[in-house]
Amino acid sequence: MNKALRARISVALALSAAASAFAADEPWAVAGQQGLVRLVIVPAALEKDTEAYARQVARLCEPERTCFLNFYTNSTGAPLAVPLPDAISNEATATFRRSTKNGAERFMWSCRMKLQEPCF
Known part of the structure; x- marks a missing residue:
């Protein structure tokens, strides 16, 4: 592989990583x-990124308050x-539940994501 092609591939990979981090x-x-x-609609590139979900939960849910989130992708637009x-409801990715009444918090992946057992 020549140097120019390697350089272009490196730049493309760096831009892709930066775009994912930004998203x-x-x-x-x-x-x-x-x-x-x-x-909540999840960017497709981040559908399995646990840390990205954690950041969104922190943004969307006030600390120590009841908060229920359902996450979906929207691949069809x-x-x-x-x-x-x-088209969207069939693309569930995860749920987040925090109940201050029950003192419980749970993040659960959709079975279609194949990331966790048990799943929903």
């Missing part, structure tokens, strides 16, 4: 809310609406 730190779209549950269109 991880940007607020994710909240499609809406149903009761206490907020519906369907318009955001509540209730969610099937």
